[in-house]
Amino acid sequence: MHNPQPAPTRRLYLLPAAAVTAAVCTVTACGAGAGATAKGVSQSSASASPKQLVLGQPGPVQELGQAASKFQITPVKVVEGTHDDLKELDDPGKYKAKKVAWVYVKAKNVGSKAAKDTLVMSDVGAEANGSPAQKLLLLMGDLSSRPKDCLGNNGRTELGTDDIWKPGEQRTVCEPYLLPVDTKITDVTYSQGFYKEPLKWHV
Numbered sequence: 082m083h084n085p086q087p088a089p090t091r092r093l094y095l096l097p098a099a100a101v102t103a104a105v106c107t108v109t110a111c112g113a114g115a116g117a118t119a120k121g122v123s124q125s126s127a128s129a130s131p132k133q134l135v136l137g138q139p140g141p142v143q144e145l146g147q148a149a150s151k152f153q154i155t156p157v158k159v160v161e162g163t164h165d166d167l168k169e170l171d172d173p174g175k176y177k178a179k180k181v182a183w184v185y186v187k188a189k190n191v192g193s194k195a196a197k198d199t200l201v202m203s204d205v206g207a208e209a210n211g212s213p214a215q216k217l218l219l220l221m222g223d224l225s226s227r228p229k230d231c232l233g234n235n236g237r238t239e240l241g242t243d244d245i246w247k248p249g250e251q252r253t254v255c256e257p258y259l260l261p262v263d264t265k266i267t268d269v270t271y272s273q274g275f276y277k278e279p280l281k282w283h284v
Contacts, residue, residue, distance in 0.1 A: 134282040140271060141280070142191055143204075150196035150246070154205070155187040156269040156282045157253065164262050166226040170219075180262045181217060181224065182207070183231045184269055189251040196246040202256045206270040206279075209260035217257040224257065231255035 134140060139155045162181040170176060188201040207214040232255060246252075260266065271280040 134280060136269070136282050136284055138282065140282075143271070143273070145201065146196060146199050148194075148196065150190060150194065150199060151192035152196070152199065152201065153189045153191050154201065154271055154280075155189075156184065156205070156271075157187050158185045159183070159207075159266045159269070159284050160185070160228055160231075161265055162226060162257075166224055169225060176259070178262050179259050181226075181257050182209075182214070182260060182266045183228055183255055183257050184266065185231065185253055185255045186269070187251065187253050190246040190248055193248055195248060198244050199246055201252075201254050204272040205256070206272065207258045207260075207266050208268040208270060208281075209258075209264040209266055211267065212264075214258040214260040214266060217259050227257070228255075231257075 136156055136158060139153050142151050142153050144150065145152050160183040162183070164176075164178070164180045166181045167176040167179060184205065184207050186201060186205055188199075190196050190199075206216075230253070232253070258266065266284050268284060269282045273279060
């Protein structure tokens with residue numbers, strides 16, 4: 082008579098709870114592990130954010146003019162004036178409770194080609210205690226109080242027929258701004274267009 086073989090004995094092995102938890106977390110990041118990863122990403126993103134620039138610190142290279150010439154912009158100093166600087170303009174109503182400040186920017190053609198008629202200060206601005214300062218535009222003449230080293234938008238006192246920036250050429254350009262007499266220039270800004278945040282240098 083055939084004797085049937087006994088059914089194989091099934092043994093159930095129980096893992097300690099800690100081991101089970103460890104195994105599950107290995108497959109699906111959980112608990113502190115996931116939190117640590119998210120925190121790491123957050124810290125990395127924060128470190129990649131642009132930092133506050135200060136006067137004398139070069140900004141990232143910009144493309145200026147129709148030829149997209151490459152320039153490096155570095156605001157270097159601000160000279161605060163007084164309300165008396167504006168009296169000679171003979172318009173007390175327009176300049177009431179205002180004063181002037183001159184903003185100096187060092188510009189360098191870092192491209193490989195010459196740049197023609199580049200208006201460096203077109204996208205430069207200033208803030209007085211957090212509010213935008215207004216550029217002082219004079220159609221004729223100039224302020225007698227203008228510092229001798231403030232040479233204007235192109236950084237030169239006299240020009241020929243063309244204003245050419247040679248590769249590697251560097252100039253310090255300067256323009257005046259209007260602001261309330263009880264404030265001062267706190268930041269110099271540079272507009273990078275519609276899709277990027279403006280650069281900002283703290284004074």
